[in-house]
Amino acid sequence: MVTLVEVARHAGVSASTVSYVLSGKRPISDLTRQRVRASIEQLGYQPHAGARALASSRSRIIALMVPLRTDMYVPVMLEIAVAVATTARAHGYDVLLLTGEEGPSALRRVTGSGLAEAVILMDVQLDDERLPVLRAAGPPAVLVGLPADPTGLSCVDLDFAAAGALCVEHLAGLGHREIAVIGESPGVYARHTGFAERTLRGLRDRAEERGVGLLHRPCEGSHDAVAGVLARIADERPGVSAFVVQNETAVEPLLALLRRTGRAVPEDVSVVAVCPDPVAAQASVALTSVAIPAQELGRRAVERLIAVLSGGLGDEGAVGDEGAVGDDRAVGVEQAVGVELLTPVLTVRNSSGPPPPRGGTS
Template sequence: MVTLAEVARHAGVSASTVSYVLSGKRSISAVTRQRVRDSIEHLGYHPHAGARALASNRSRIIALMVPLRTDMYVPVMMEIAIAIATTAREHGYDILLLTGEEGPAAVRRVTGSGLAEAMILMDIQLEDERLPLLREGGQPAVLVGLPADSSGLTCVDLDFAATGALCAEHLAALGHRDLAVIGEAPGVYERHTGFAERTLEGLRERAARLGLRVLHRPCEGGYASLAGTLGRIFDERPGTTGFVVQNEAAVEPLLALLRQGGRAVPEDVSVVAVCPEQVAVQASVRLTSVAVPAQELGRQAVELLVAKLQGRPDEGVVLLPPELTVRDSSGPAPAVSRS
């Protein structure tokens, strides 16, 4: 096993200089720092994690809380988590992944044990039970999501309220007046999950200003569930010509059921989705969509956390602006709506 002393000899510096480069405790010139890093890479040196943590009082571990729920679209959560892990390694941190449904108990365990020196939390609810512990504990933390009260917290998220508004504006500009929102599973709204609630709030506010009528129907997303949901929508609002879908599992069942019902997309009905780019472009009809920037959310969460750990000014709430990409699923409203 390569030792720190061997790295020092190879780089032509003292052992303490190598230690300072690794810990960042003292300022080292860029030339010397690069020489040490080159020697570390050439020799394949890996500092002992336990010894490093004891010496520096830093574990170089970030705890990541990712509750994996059956009513959530797991690929998006995992894409964010992978981006977090990749960016963390670029900064010399490892990830401790917590996937249980412990909520506040997991926060207490992590902050009390000292195992991780910072935390990133996902799946944020408007009134999240974990947040009082974060505020009290003082451990550096970043939320991927936006609670109702973000005071004293660092958050990064897509601006979901603006996303909902953007979807309403797009359909209104095409002449649609009766819209239906195919939402996430009921449990997502029962927990008051931030992204779903904010999308709906933004859409409803903009629709009211534009004179649009909106129906919102949560849906489990499977074919049978969506068939019932779609039937109720057309029973209640036969003139519905615009759909906003925020449920990846509902995309293909919706397109199939519209075809079976004799409604062509986009000639009779327009569909706009809030979903990952991959889901939009691989659908049977390429979807007009607002992409969920999973990789960017993960990357920025780590960058914000590293800034906090280094004592740089806190940016508070960072909301990524939504971008709507027009594809094949949206078009002008039909001249005469179905009755």
């Protein structure tokens, strides 16, 4: 194993100079720094992580809390996690992945022990029980999600309220007057998970504005569960001519059941989804959809955290209010320092069109 002394000898400098180049504690000339960096690269020197953490009081580790629940669409969560890890590594940080449902206890353990110097939280609920620990302990943190009260927190997320509004706006513009929403699993709403609750609010608010009937039914996503929900919707709202789906696992069962019952998409019924682009584009009918920008969310979360760690994020980090659809902005949450909501984009594909002349499905 190459030592720091060997790097110093190779670069023709003292061991302390190499140490200062690595730690940044003292100014070193550009020429000397380049020579030391070249020696490190040529010799393959790897600083001892424990020693560096002890010397600098920084672990260079970010804890990513991403509970992998059975009622969540895990591929999206993992795509965000991979983007977090990749971006963190580019900034010289490693990621400690916490996938359990320990909540506040895991957060206390990681931040209290100094194992990680910063935290990224996913699967954020409106009244998330981890937030009091964050506010009390004060470790640098970024949320991929938006709680009911984001005051003093740094958050990045898709503007899900605007995403829901976009879906209704698109369908209402095509002439649909009765829309059914096939939502996430019941447990997601029972936990008051932020993205699902905010999407539903956007759907309902825009439906009321447009005078459109809206029926929401949570769904587990299995074929049998979708069949049961579809039958219930047909009984309760026989005039439904369009579906909005916010449950990736329900997409193919829904399309298959519509085919089996002789309802063509989009001639008889339209389907719009809030889901990752690959799910929409590769469905048996290419779906009109609002994309979930998983990689962008992961990348921005890390960049915001690096800005927090370096003291570079202030009031300018606040980006607007939730509920925006293009230039038509509706107040959804109060502006909070560090809240960044990505503008949703709806892509029209083959699954949406005007309702049939009879005004409903058969």
